[in-house]
Amino acid sequence: MLLQGDEAATLEALVAESGAQAVYWNRRYGAAQREADRALKTALRERGVRVESFNGQLLNEPWTVSNQSGEPFRVFGAYWRACLRRGDPPPPASEPERMIFQSLPARLTRRASKLDDLGLAPRAPDWASGLRAAWPAGEEAALERLRAFLATDLDAYAAGREEPGDAATSRLSPYLAVGAISPRQVWAALKAAQHAQGRDSARRAASAEKFASELGWREFCHYQRYHYADLAARNLRPAFDAMPWRKDPASLRAWQCGLTGYPLVDAGMRELWHTGWMHNRVRMVAASFLTKHLLIDWRAGESWFWDTLVDADPASNPANWQWVAGSGVDAAPYFRIFNPVLQGQKFDPRGNYVRRWVPELAGLPDALVHEPWKACVQSLAAAGVRLGENYPQRIIEHELARRRALEGYAKTAGAKGRTASKQSGRA
Ligand SMILES: Cc1cc2nc3c(=O)[nH]c(=O)nc-3n(C[C@H](O)[C@H](O)[C@H](O)COP(=O)(O)OP(=O)(O)OC[C@H]3O[C@@H](n4cnc5c(N)ncnc54)[C@H](O)[C@@H]3O)c2cc1C
Known part of the structure; x- marks a missing residue:
């Protein structure tokens, strides 16, 4: 079920109506989002609700990587070497053994909707058929794409990734962007594939390193967004x-x-x-x-x-x-x-x-x-x-x-x- 409305007010109403004692969420990194989440955390804690946030989007939290003067890195190479020196990020948490779903409190059901009810898919005209054909949606599709890439395409990645006529890259970016898969899941699977036996190990190692550094570029972009709040609006130079x-x-x-x-x-x-x-x-x-x-x-x-x-x-x-x-x-x-x-x-x-x-x-x-x-x-x-x-x-x-x-x-x-x-x- 989905609830629509002002995010803080809606969540606070849900907590109040359901009697929830704890709320958990994944961290967001935009300046306005951080501010909103901080305020919500304070408001909920003041009402005795336990609140915890987690990293679901990045390999490393942006505030944990800095140069020797404690300043943010400005050069990708130095940034990424510092990340690699930290070692592998923690592996993704395993799935909960069981989930118990509560029904929505009665006073909120009239405001609830299902995803299909929102009519988000374009119909008149339907301009999205090419998108649907190219991108099966959801977590299973993301995991399947990761599995297929690591099983069949990884070795050729370093040599073929620059050629647009070849499907040599992972095409995981849409799934990473919407959170259908996390970079820590990708990282853990990559490391497992890297150590798999019976392959052309030099080719595989070069490809795995290159692919990891592309995930590094993604990290570096998020790092910039964290440190330069108006990245999309203002020239950094x-x-x-x-x-x-x-x-x-x-x-x-x-x-x-x-x-x-x-x-x-x-x-x-x-x-x-x-x-x-x-x-x-x-x-x-x-x-x-x-x-x-x-x-x-x-x-x-x-x-x-x-x-x-x-x-x-x-x-x-x-x-x-x-x-x-x-x-x-x-x-x-x-x-x-x-x-x-x-x-x-x-x-x-x-x-x-x-x-x-x-x-x-x-x-x-x-x-x-x-x-x-x-x-x-x-x-x-x-x-x-x-x-x-x-x-x-x-x-x-x-x-x-x-x-x-x-x-x-x-x-x-x-x-x-x-x-x-x-x-x-x-x-
Ligand atoms: C002008 C411009 C705009 C871009 N806009 C976006 C965007 O909105 N969203 C987006 O995810 N990527 C963006 N990219 C980066 C890059 O083009 C895509 O991430 C990449 O093409 C995705 O294909 P892939 O998943 O097959 O990549 P792969 O080569 O398989 O790389 C694996 C993953 O690494 C990350 N990655 C790779 N290259 C970059 C990069 N240069 N910067 C950041 N992350 C990278 C992506 O998450 C990608 O899924 C942009 C690049 C340019 C030049």
Whole structure:
């Protein structure tokens, strides 16, 4: 049963009506959530109710990892080495042997509803069929995905994880984002798989280490959200406040719809719209394209990803956007501007990924699929591609965009500014 309403008032009413003597919950890490949970804890304790909170979302609590001066780490490598020095996080708690469910107090039943009653799934129109097909929901589906990944794909992870045409990554992010599985469950299963016998141990060890460090990036994003309360709203490097971002709704729309004329970017944006997910390499290229080629504020991209990703996460999404834009801690240098053609040729050399999501280009030979504008009239005609008609011309030329981005960047005083101080600004 679900109860809707102001969370503190609803929980307090439930405690009062049911006579509960103890309340347990998983910790939340956003500044406003921490404040709300702290206030609720105090209110319930004042009424004699026992309250305990637990870590259900992270490998390490953010306040337990700091540098030698007691300050938060700003560089991922140093942060992650410090985490690894702590040893394995505690294993996940085992399932309770039995659960006794009480019926809801009578006065609250009229306010209760079942999940299906909330009508959350889109019906008219039903735009979510692609999402449903890609993502079976729930804890069992999450555990099954973890089992399948560790049993069959782990060994190839380190070598194959950068190629969007291969399903080499775990695709656990939506389940981690909604809490259908916890990182400690993933960590414990990974360690068990790592020590399984009869495998190519060097390949497996390299893959397991890489996969663990990706979980580390997730931790580092949550760590940033904990230490920088307004991660999604404010440049962590204040020098970026001077960046001359452009207002360009038509280009923003073309990017959102996968109609920029750059096949790898368009493939990614269409995969996102259709399945709610995008491969990490392509997320980086698409985000770089928005912030550098189009010079559009990273917050516009973050907001689109927030609306469309099934793994949308209040820590990983803004932290990665700031990383790509160059405004975050330990961010990619702003002047490193991805060339979407070279990225495509390197990570999707046969064009499988582009052909899947941009079928208009499927008939082009491998050598041209990432730069159809270089195809001769005969090749375009043979592939049925009519640039500007059934596939767009590039909305901006790469070299021109690169120069413009670097000029914009120069206005931020080289964006050398120090990182914002921790816990400042809005919640
Ligand atoms: C602009 C941008 C926005 C992003 N937004 C999100 C988001 O909202 N939610 C989200 O979960 N991830 C986000 N990511 C990170 C990353 O793209 C996804 O976590 C990853 O693609 C998920 O696929 P996977 O589960 O197969 O990853 P795997 O390669 O199998 O990695 C295992 C797990 O590690 C974590 N992870 C991997 N890479 C990262 C990373 N760079 N940052 C944080 N965690 C990582 C994820 O929880 C992932 O499930 C974003 C990346 C970029 C560049």
